[in-house]
Amino acid sequence: METISLARGIPAPECIPVEELADCARSAIERDGTTVLSYGPVGGYQPLREWIADRHGVDPARVLVTNGSLQGIAFFADRFAGERVLVEQPTYDRPLKLLAARGADVVAVPMDDEGLDLDALRDALDSGPRPALLYTIPTFQNPSGRTLSVERRRGLVELARERELLVLEDDPYGLVRFDGDAPPTLFELDGGERVVYSSSFSKTIAPGLRVGYFVLPQALDAELEALAVSTYITPVLLGQATVYEFLRRGNLEPNLERVRGLLSARRDAMLEALEQELPSATWSRPQGGYFVWVELPSELADTPGVAVVPGTDFGGAPNTVRLAFSYVSPDEIREGVRRLAASFSGGAAGPAAAAAAAPASRGYAI
Numbered sequence: 327m328e329t330i331s332l333a334r335g336i337p338a339p340e341c342i343p344v345e346e347l348a349d350c351a352r353s354a355i356e357r358d359g360t361t362v363l364s365y366g367p368v369g370g371y372q373p374l375r376e377w378i379a380d381r382h383g384v385d386p387a388r389v390l391v392t393n394g395s396l397q398g399i400a401f402f403a404d405r406f407a408g409e410r411v412l413v414e415q416p417t418y419d420r421p422l423k424l425l426a427a428r429g430a431d432v433v434a435v436p437m438d439d440e441g442l443d444l445d446a447l448r449d450a451l452d453s454g455p456r457p458a459l460l461y462t463i464p465t466f467q468n469p470s471g472r473t474l475s476v477e478r479r480r481g482l483v484e485l486a487r488e489r490e491l492l493v494l495e496d497d498p499y500g501l502v503r504f505d506g507d508a509p510p511t512l513f514e515l516d517g518g519e520r521v522v523y524s525s526s527f528s529k530t531i532a533p534g535l536r537v538g539y540f541v542l543p544q545a546l547d548a549e550l551e552a553l554a555v556s557t558y559i560t561p562v563l564l565g566q567a568t569v570y571e572f573l574r575r576g577n578l579e580p581n582l583e584r585v586r587g588l589l590s591a592r593r594d595a596m597l598e599a600l601e602q603e604l605p606s607a608t609w610s611r612p613q614g615g616y617f618v619w620v621e622l623p624s625e626l627a628d629t630p631g632v633a634v635v636p637g638t639d640f641g642g643a644p645n646t647v648r649l650a651f652s653y654v655s656p657d658e659i660r661e662g663v664r665r666l667a668a669s670f671s672g673g674a675a676g677p678a679a680a681a682a683a684a685p686a687s688r689g690y691a692i
Contacts, residue, residue: 390542394533416641469648470648518543
């Protein structure tokens with residue numbers, strides 16, 4: 327029996343517009359090959375910078391296009407190495423590892439179903455040295471799937487201004503919305519004074535192109551570009567030019583509609599399976615994104631035949647787990663949740679099913 331992965335936070339193969347991107351890459355080379363196949367400015371492919379700048383209402387000089395948004399987060403970890411950094415609890419494990427490797431004093435601030443707890447954030451601000459940065463994923467958070475409420479967004483922006491707190495808003499999932507209306511970003515509420523905005527085309531077009539970006543305050547623009555120069559000679563201009571051609575053709579919105587349809591069916595399958603198989607657990611109910619956060623009836627043990635990522639990887643409790651619905655099919659999601667439920671006495675599946683399953687597998691978070 328093959329292991330089903332509910333661990334991979336990546337788009338299903340059918341989400342990736344392969345033929346369109348192949349044609350866009352060809353057109354990018356034919357139109358601007360001497361630029362995109364050579365060394366280029368560290369800030370990124372200029373037409374793409376201008377497209378992003380226009381979308382966010384800023385000068386293109388404030389846009390830094392990176393080799394995936396995680397590369398840019400690594401630059402922030404370098405910039406604030408050894409300093410006090412606030413993060414959500416739980417939060418994406420890669421920034422935690424990057425910050426830890428650079429000696430940062432990482433302080434986790436609790437969340438609830440409405441996102442970051444602002445009272446707990448105030449306590450963290452009052453209880454130690456002034457932090458250099460707050461890292462937050464306010465929309466369809468990785469790993470919890472939660473979204474910060476509009477009221478708390480406004481409160482967070484006000485608090486950041488009051489305390490002169492720099493906020494890094496990581497927003498790779500915001501456009502992958504299935505239900506409800508999109509709230510304003512922290513960047514929009516703030517006006518770009520205290521909030522750095524980060525996003526990526528990995529979830530909206532294709533992750534293998536490795537195109538992320540940051541909208542930076544002028545005070546950080548030169549510093550982050552200097553870190554980029556010291557890391558790589560040139561960004562991957564061909565990937566950036568391919569993304570730009572895709573956007574220039576007006577393909578983003580139709581592609582988003584298609585991706586939303588594919589992923590919303592998977593989200594629905596996961597929520598239905600949890601209702602049926604794990605009624606003794608509790609879980610988040612995301613309106614978009616890739617993940618559901620589950621609090622299990624007991625500590626996570628072996629999960630035969632299904633790969634998951636334990637919540638402890640993200641700073642969560644031992645009885646929590648992140649389940650990704652983005653990659654596998656709805657039928658595989660239902661079976662994967664059934665196998666997970668078989669690991670717990672409170673699950674609907676019985677011990678015979680667990681005994682028949684494949685060996686346990688631990689997932690690798692993305």
